[in-house]
Amino acid sequence: MTGDLMHNSDHASGDSQPSRDPAAQPDGSDSRIEACWGRVNQRMRKDIGDAAWRSWIKPLRVSRLEDGTLTLEADSTLARERVSSQYADRLRVISAAEFGDVVSTIRHIEVRLASVVGRPTNAPRRLSGQAATSPASAAPSMATPRDPKDEATAGLDPRYTFANFVVGKPNELAFAVARRAAESTHVAFNPLFLYGGVGLGKTHLMHAIAWHIRAQNPSRKVMYLSAEKFMYRFVRALRFRDTMSFKEQFRSVDVLMIDDVQFISGKDSTQEEFFHTFNALVEDGRQVIISADKSPTDLEGMEERLRSRLGWGMVADIHPADYELRLGILQSKAEKAPVDIPDKVLEFMAHRIVSNVRELEGALNRILAHAMLVGRAITIDSTAELLADLLRASSRQVSVDAIQKQVAAHYGVRLSEMFSARRSRDIARPRQIAMYLAKNLTSLSYPDIGRQFGGRDHTTVMHAVKTIENLANNDARINEDLTLLKSLIGS
Ligand code: ADP
Ligand code: MG
Numbered sequence: 049m050t051g052d053l054m055h056n057s058d059h060a061s062g063d064s065q066p067s068r069d070p071a072a073q074p075d076g077s078d079s080r081i082e083a084c085w086g087r088v089n090q091r092m093r094k095d096i097g098d099a100a101w102r103s104w105i106k107p108l109r110v111s112r113l114e115d116g117t118l119t120l121e122a123d124s125t126l127a128r129e130r131v132s133s134q135y136a137d138r139l140r141v142i143s144a145a146e147f148g149d150v151v152s153t154i155r156h157i158e159v160r161l162a163s164v165v166g167r168p169t170n171a172p173r174r175l176s177g178q179a180a181t182s183p184a185s186a187a188p189s190m191a192t193p194r195d196p197k198d199e200a201t202a203g204l205d206p207r208y209t210f211a212n213f214v215v216g217k218p219n220e221l222a223f224a225v226a227r228r229a230a231e232s233t234h235v236a237f238n239p240l241f242l243y244g245g246v247g248l249g250k251t252h253l254m255h256a257i258a259w260h261i262r263a264q265n266p267s268r269k270v271m272y273l274s275a276e277k278f279m280y281r282f283v284r285a286l287r288f289r290d291t292m293s294f295k296e297q298f299r300s301v302d303v304l305m306i307d308d309v310q311f312i313s314g315k316d317s318t319q320e321e322f323f324h325t326f327n328a329l330v331e332d333g334r335q336v337i338i339s340a341d342k343s344p345t346d347l348e349g350m351e352e353r354l355r356s357r358l359g360w361g362m363v364a365d366i367h368p369a370d371y372e373l374r375l376g377i378l379q380s381k382a383e384k385a386p387v388d389i390p391d392k393v394l395e396f397m398a399h400r401i402v403s404n405v406r407e408l409e410g411a412l413n414r415i416l417a418h419a420m421l422v423g424r425a426i427t428i429d430s431t432a433e434l435l436a437d438l439l440r441a442s443s444r445q446v447s448v449d450a451i452q453k454q455v456a457a458h459y460g461v462r463l464s465e466m467f468s469a470r471r472s473r474d475i476a477r478p479r480q481i482a483m484y485l486a487k488n489l490t491s492l493s494y495p496d497i498g499r500q501f502g503g504r505d506h507t508t509v510m511h512a513v514k515t516i517e518n519l520a521n522n523d524a525r526i527n528e529d530l531t532l533l534k535s536l537i538g539s
Pocket of ligand 2: 250251252307308
C-alpha cells in the first residue's frame with residue numbers, strides 16, 4: 049500500500065485516447081480495458097447505489113492507463129471534484145482488482161476534465177501530494193504523549209498505530225482513507241465515516257489517525273472521544289448550565305473524532321447538539337471523523353437529516369476479516385510474542401475463529417499465556433482444548449445461506465425464489481421472513497442482506513424486517529413459525 053493513492057489533475061486535457069503502458073500489458077487491447085471498466089462500474093453500482101453511480105461514475109470515461117495510474121475523464125469540475133474526493137479510493141481498490149488481467153497494479157486514480165473548454169477558474173485542490181511511502185515507515189514510531197494532561201492523547205492506546213495495523217482486502221479502503229485523513233493538512237472529505245462490525249479495527253484506525261497527526265503535525269488540535277463520552281459531557285454541561293464552554297471546547301479543534309456514534313441513536317437532545325457541533329465544524333473547514341457499527345443509512349434511531357449529513361463525505365466500510373487477513377494479523381502479533389507459535393497453530397486459529405479481530409487477539413493471548421505458564425510447546429491439540437468455548441461459538445455462526453434453505457424448506461418454496469424477482473404473496477412472505485431472520489441472526493447490514501437476496505435494495509430489506517416485526521406482534525402463527533425457524537437455524 050502506498051500513501052500516494054490519488055491526485056487530482058490540475059490540468060485539463062483534450063487527450064482522450066486510451067494509451068497504455070506497453071511494458072505492463074503486452075496484449076492489452078481497448079476492448080479488454082472496456083471490459084474491465086465495465087466490471088468496475090458494476091461493482092461501484094452495487095457499492096454506492098444506483099443513484100450515486102448514475103450521477104458520478106457512469107459518466108466517467110477511461111482516458112489512459114499508464115505507470116499504475118488510471119486516468120479518468122469527468123464532464124465537469126463538480127464531477128471531477130466529487131469523484132476525486134469521495135470515490136477515488138473505492139475506485140482504486142476495485143480497479144486494482146478488476147484490471148488484474150491487464151495491468152499488474154493500479155496505484156492512483158487521476159480524474160481530469162474531459163476537455164480544455166470549461167476549465168475551472170478556481171485552482172483545484174490537490175488532494176494528496178505525499179510521496180509514496182510504506183505505512184510502516186511513515187507511521188509515528190510509538191508516539192508518546194508529550195503532555196500527559198493533553199486531552200488529545202489521554203485516551204489513546206499506544207499500540208493502535210498505523211504501523212501495527214495489518215492491511216488486507218477487507219479493510220484496505222478504510223485504511224487508505226484513514227491514512228489520507230491523517231496525512232492531509234487540509235480537509236479532503238468531510239466527514240470521514242468509518243463503519244463495520246464490532247472488533248474489526250475502527251477504534252484502532254481512529255487512534256492511529258490521532259497518533260499520526262500528533263507526531264507529524266503537532267499544531268493541529270485533535271480530539272478523540274466516544275459518542276458515549278460526548279453525551280456524558282453534554283448532559284453534565286446541561287446540568288451545570290455550562291453549555292457555552294461545552295460548545296467552545298469542541299468547536300476549537302481541527303480534527304474531531306467521535307467513536308461509536310450509534311450510541312446516540314434514540315437520544316434526541318444529544319443528537320441535536322451533536323448535529324450542531326458537527327455542522328459548525330464542517331462549515332468551518334475542520335475535519336470530522338466518525339465511526340459506527342452501521343452505515344449512515346442503516347443507523348436506526350438517528351434523525352433523518354443527521355443520517356443523510358453523515359453520508360455526505362467519505363464512507364468507508366470495514367468488512368469482517370477473511371482468512372488471509374486473520375492469518376496476517378495472527379502472524380504479526382505472534383512475531384512480537386516471547387514464545388514461539390508454530391505456523392500450523394496460527395493457521396488452525398485463522399481457520400476456526402472467524403468472528404472478529406478482537407476475539408482472535410483474545411484467543412492468541414490465551415494461548416500465549418498458557419504456553420508461558422506451563423512452558424510446554426504449543427500444538428493444535430492443546431490449542432483446540434484451550435479455545436474450546438471460542439471454537440464452539442464460531443461454528444455456531446449462522447449464514448444467510450442456511451437461513452434461506454431452512455425457510456424455503458419450511459414453506460415449501462424453491463430456494464431460487466429467495467433470489468427471484470417474483471412478488472406473489474406465497475413467495476414474497478417467506479422471502480421477507482428469511483430477510484428478517486438474516487437481520488436478527490447475523491451481524492450483516494441491510495445492504496449486505498439485500499445483496500444476498502438477489503441484489504435487492506437495502507430499503508426492501510428494511511421494509512421486510514418492519515413488516516415481519518409487525519406481523520409477529522399480531523399473528524400468533526407467524527410468531528410460532530419464527531420461533532421454530534430460529535431454533536432450527538441456530539442448532
Ligand atoms: P472496533 O473499534 O471496530 O470494535 P477495535 O479497533 O477495538 O475494533 O479492534 C479490536 C482489536 O483488534 C484491537 O486490539 C485492534 O488492535 C485489533 N485489530 C483490529 N483490526 C486489526 C488489524 N487490521 N491489524 C491489527 N490489529 C487489528
Ligand atoms: Mg471501537
